[in-house]
Amino acid sequence: MDPDLSNVFTRSAAPNDFGVENAIARGEKRRLIKPNSRNNAKLEDLKVFLIDWINTTLKQEHIVVKSLEEDLFDGLVLHHLLEHLGSLKLDVDKIALTEKKQRQKLSVILEAVAKCLRLEENQLKWSVESILSKDLLSTLHLLVAIAKHFQPDLAIPANVQVETMTIENTSRGLKTETRLEYITDTKGNSEDQSTGDAFDELFNHAPDRLDAVKQVFLKFVNQHVGKLGLNVNDIESQFADGVILLLLIGQLEGYFLNLRDFFLTPASPTEMLHNVNLALDLLTDGGLLNFSVNSEDVVKGDMKTTLRLLYCLYSKYKTKET
Structure with missing residues (x-):
C-alpha cells in the first residue's frame, strides 16, 4: 500500500493545540505530529527500534544515539550512517559546529540520500530545514527510507501511523488541516x-x-x-x-x-x-x-x-x- 494514498483527511483543529501559531512566518507551512499521537505505542516502538538500529550499526564508531530529535539534526550521525551502509564518501566535515555549517552539511547529505534512493524533490518527506529544526516526523521518514533502501530485510515495525497537522500562515490567517499519515507501510499483499x-x-x-x-x-x-x-x-x-x-x-x-x-x-x-x-x-x-x-x-x-x-x-x- 502506498502511504501517500493511505492518508485520510480528518477534522480541522485549532493551531493553539500546538502553541506555534505565532512561530510560523507568513507564507510558511509546517507539518507536525499532534500531541495526542506522540504517545502512540507503535510510534514509541518505531523510535526505539530506529535508535537501537543506529546504535548497533555504528557501534564500532562509538556513536550512541539517545534521542532522534536531539542527536540527528546536525548531520553527524547521518553522515556516519550513510558511510557505513552505502560506502558513500561525502565531501563534508565530520563535525559542524555552527548552524551555517550544519545546514551546508545536511544539504550535501540529503542530496546524496535523494540520489541514492532515486527520489525527486516532490517525493521527499523531509528537508534540510525540517531536519535542522529537529522535526520528529521528517526525521522518522528519512530514517525509515534509508533503512528500507540499504537493509530491506530489516524488520521495521509495520503500520505505524500518526495524526498530523499542517499549519500554513496565509495572507488570510492561519490555515490548518489534519490527516492520518503513515510512517511505515503495512506489510504483504x-x-x-x-x-x-x-x-x-x-x-x-x-x-x-x-x-x-x-x-x-x-x-x-x-x-x-x-x-x-x-x-x-x-x-x-x-x-x-x-x-x-x-x-x-x-x-x-x-x-x-x-x-x-x-x-x-x-x-x-x-x-x-x-x-x-x-x-x-x-x-x-x-x-x-x-x-x-x-x-x-x-x-x-x-x-x-x-x-x-x-x-x-x-x-x-x-x-x-x-
Missing part, C-alpha cells in the same frame, strides 16, 4: 502471496520442471544482453552481483545506466548489495516489482528470489523484439 505460491509450488512440488523454467529465463535474458556481448549460463551465480540484472533492466526499459551509479566490477559484498538495491529500486519505480525482496538473498545466490525477479521482467517483455 495478495499479489505478493500469489507470486510466492507459484514459485513455492515449483520448488516444493515440481522440482522436475525447474530446469525447464530456468532454460526459458536464460533464453529470454540472453536474447537481450547478448547484444552487449554478454552470455548468461548460470542464473544462481551470474545475477548475484546485480550487474547483469541492471544491464538487463536497462535494455528492456530502454535507458542507459550511468556507470557512476553502480559498480560494473563489484569487488565486495557491499558493492554487490548496492547494485542489487539499485536494480530493485528501478523495478519498483517502473511498476514491475510489487512484492518485497530481500536483496541479500539475491547476493547470496538464492535461486527462488532471483527467478521471481526475472519473472517480473519476463512477464512484461517476453514478446519484446531483440
Whole structure:
C-alpha cells in the first residue's frame, strides 16, 4: 500500500493545540505530529527500534544515539550512517559546529540520500530545514527510507501511523488541516502471496520442471544482453552481483545506466548489495516489482528470489523484439 494514498483527511483543529501559531512566518507551512499521537505505542516502538538500529550499526564508531530529535539534526550521525551502509564518501566535515555549517552539511547529505534512493524533490518527506529544526516526523521518514533502501530485510515495525497537522500562515490567517499519515507501510499483499505460491509450488512440488523454467529465463535474458556481448549460463551465480540484472533492466526499459551509479566490477559484498538495491529500486519505480525482496538473498545466490525477479521482467517483455 502506498502511504501517500493511505492518508485520510480528518477534522480541522485549532493551531493553539500546538502553541506555534505565532512561530510560523507568513507564507510558511509546517507539518507536525499532534500531541495526542506522540504517545502512540507503535510510534514509541518505531523510535526505539530506529535508535537501537543506529546504535548497533555504528557501534564500532562509538556513536550512541539517545534521542532522534536531539542527536540527528546536525548531520553527524547521518553522515556516519550513510558511510557505513552505502560506502558513500561525502565531501563534508565530520563535525559542524555552527548552524551555517550544519545546514551546508545536511544539504550535501540529503542530496546524496535523494540520489541514492532515486527520489525527486516532490517525493521527499523531509528537508534540510525540517531536519535542522529537529522535526520528529521528517526525521522518522528519512530514517525509515534509508533503512528500507540499504537493509530491506530489516524488520521495521509495520503500520505505524500518526495524526498530523499542517499549519500554513496565509495572507488570510492561519490555515490548518489534519490527516492520518503513515510512517511505515503495512506489510504483504495478495499479489505478493500469489507470486510466492507459484514459485513455492515449483520448488516444493515440481522440482522436475525447474530446469525447464530456468532454460526459458536464460533464453529470454540472453536474447537481450547478448547484444552487449554478454552470455548468461548460470542464473544462481551470474545475477548475484546485480550487474547483469541492471544491464538487463536497462535494455528492456530502454535507458542507459550511468556507470557512476553502480559498480560494473563489484569487488565486495557491499558493492554487490548496492547494485542489487539499485536494480530493485528501478523495478519498483517502473511498476514491475510489487512484492518485497530481500536483496541479500539475491547476493547470496538464492535461486527462488532471483527467478521471481526475472519473472517480473519476463512477464512484461517476453514478446519484446531483440
